[in-house]
Amino acid sequence: MSTRAQTLILFGATGDLSQRMLLPSLCALDAEDLLGEELQIVGTARSQLSDGEFRNFARAAIEKYLPAERRGSMAGFINRLSYSQLDVTTPEGYKELADKVGPDRQVATFLSTAPSLFKPTIEGLAAHGLAADNARICLEKPLGTDLESSCAINDAVAAAYPEDRIFRIDHYLGKETVQNLIALRFANILFEPLWNAQHIEHVQITVAETVGLESRVDFYDGAGALRDMVQNHMLQLLALVAMEPPGSFEAGAVRDEKVKVLRALRGLTDEESVTGQYKGGASSGEIVPGYAEELGRMSTTETFVALKAHIDNWRWQGVPFYLRTGKRLPERVTEIIVHFRNVPHSIFPGARLCPNKLVIGIQPEENITLSLMAKVPGIEHEGMTLREVPLNIAMPDAFTGKHKRIAYERLLLDLINGDQTLFVRRDEVEAQWQWIDAIRAGWEESGKTPKPYNAGSWGPSAAIALAERDGVSWHE
Numbered sequence: 001m002s003t004r005a006q007t008l009i010l011f012g013a014t015g016d017l018s019q020r021m022l023l024p025s026l027c028a029l030d031a032e033d034l035l036g037e038e039l040q041i042v043g044t045a046r047s048q049l050s051d052g053e054f055r056n057f058a059r060a061a062i063e064k065y066l067p068a069e070r071r072g073s074m075a076g077f078i079n080r081l082s083y084s085q086l087d088v089t090t091p092e093g094y095k096e097l098a099d100k101v102g103p104d105r106q107v108a109t110f111l112s113t114a115p116s117l118f119k120p121t122i123e124g125l126a127a128h129g130l131a132a133d134n135a136r137i138c139l140e141k142p143l144g145t146d147l148e149s150s151c152a153i154n155d156a157v158a159a160a161y162p163e164d165r166i167f168r169i170d171h172y173l174g175k176e177t178v179q180n181l182i183a184l185r186f187a188n189i190l191f192e193p194l195w196n197a198q199h200i201e202h203v204q205i206t207v208a209e210t211v212g213l214e215s216r217v218d219f220y221d222g223a224g225a226l227r228d229m230v231q232n233h234m235l236q237l238l239a240l241v242a243m244e245p246p247g248s249f250e251a252g253a254v255r256d257e258k259v260k261v262l263r264a265l266r267g268l269t270d271e272e273s274v275t276g277q278y279k280g281g282a283s284s285g286e287i288v289p290g291y292a293e294e295l296g297r298m299s300t301t302e303t304f305v306a307l308k309a310h311i312d313n314w315r316w317q318g319v320p321f322y323l324r325t326g327k328r329l330p331e332r333v334t335e336i337i338v339h340f341r342n343v344p345h346s347i348f349p350g351a352r353l354c355p356n357k358l359v360i361g362i363q364p365e366e367n368i369t370l371s372l373m374a375k376v377p378g379i380e381h382e383g384m385t386l387r388e389v390p391l392n393i394a395m396p397d398a399f400t401g402k403h404k405r406i407a408y409e410r411l412l413l414d415l416i417n418g419d420q421t422l423f424v425r426r427d428e429v430e431a432q433w434q435w436i437d438a439i440r441a442g443w444e445e446s447g448k449t450p451k452p453y454n455a456g457s458w459g460p461s462a463a464i465a466l467a468e469r470d471g472v473s474w475h476e
């Protein structure tokens, strides 16, 4: 493992992500003595703040977003913090930042700012020696809006940092159950022999949200569900489900396997995608406005997308991967369902045998359930009655005493330690964009516009038909 960072610079330190996720995550790591004694954290943003004011800001954010039992004493963490005011688009300010960091420090920089600011920021850092030696850079999404803009961002970053020092965040990879998927597949002998087209009939990945636009009107309307959720989080989940066993749990090995899957994604036909946009309705017991009302104008941005994807390789030939995500759906749930094939021959006449299903619940509950057929207790005249029963590993029960972590805790610690395994490599991002761009081009060509759906429903009926045409029902 490479050397630990001694200074972490947070760009966008007074922003929403920093407040809700980064500062609370860092404090939680500190409370468990995971940050190491030496680490200093320098926040930077446009607002004029003293060190003391930034520390007060951080304290308030932690008290709001981190449960009291995870905060530790906080005093030690707050003492690590300092602040340097900086307008990233002007050369002034970087000198003060460099002075604050001090000479000969191992630096990691986290950019949680608009991607349009990445280039000037990186130039400023490089000109002041803050990108030199083993300095690392961490980038938050969105990394572009298509392949071309993503390449431009990646090129700007590559001008100052080699790929092995670039950490692209996909916060889904920091989620405990997403990592557990890797453990489930590769620390057990049980699944691997069955993990292929011969034994798996299809896979479903759902990322459903109950929220609407929140306060992200401009960003979201320029993105839509496909680019906001599928391009990154859902394709990463798909890659982890579908990849070949890597030779080791190391950054290069894992990412080599993921990128092969992403490159093997087949282009979609027009019938293989459905888009939707929510109308007003009832969501989580409340009457909520439609997307256009929230936005204040009409729009053709999709807030829901359902896809039928295929991976063109030997392992997955003929196995559809149904993906769906949307805002204002009936519940917040992220899950992966691996649907096995039925037994080749039934010896139970009259019994309906349900194929085995592995349900990997990612959120809100971390749960892994394997549904199996079992005999219903009792004596029958003939044969036996069978029923599907769940074999349930509820993670919180299996690991009592372990608290739920913020996904950023894992990722920030890996950034500080220099471990890229759970970060996305440039070739992965580009393969993801290539597939997404082709879908969008197809929509444009066929003039596809989102179908309306009621807030609080599971999306347009066409999404149900997309699966039902193949005799598949979405798992609900």
Ligand code: BG6
Binding pocket: 209, 228, 229, 334
């Ligand atoms: C973000 C998207 O990347 O992920 C948001 O931009 C979305 O639109 C969020 O709400 C979902 O993350 P999580 O961790 O709440 O599932």
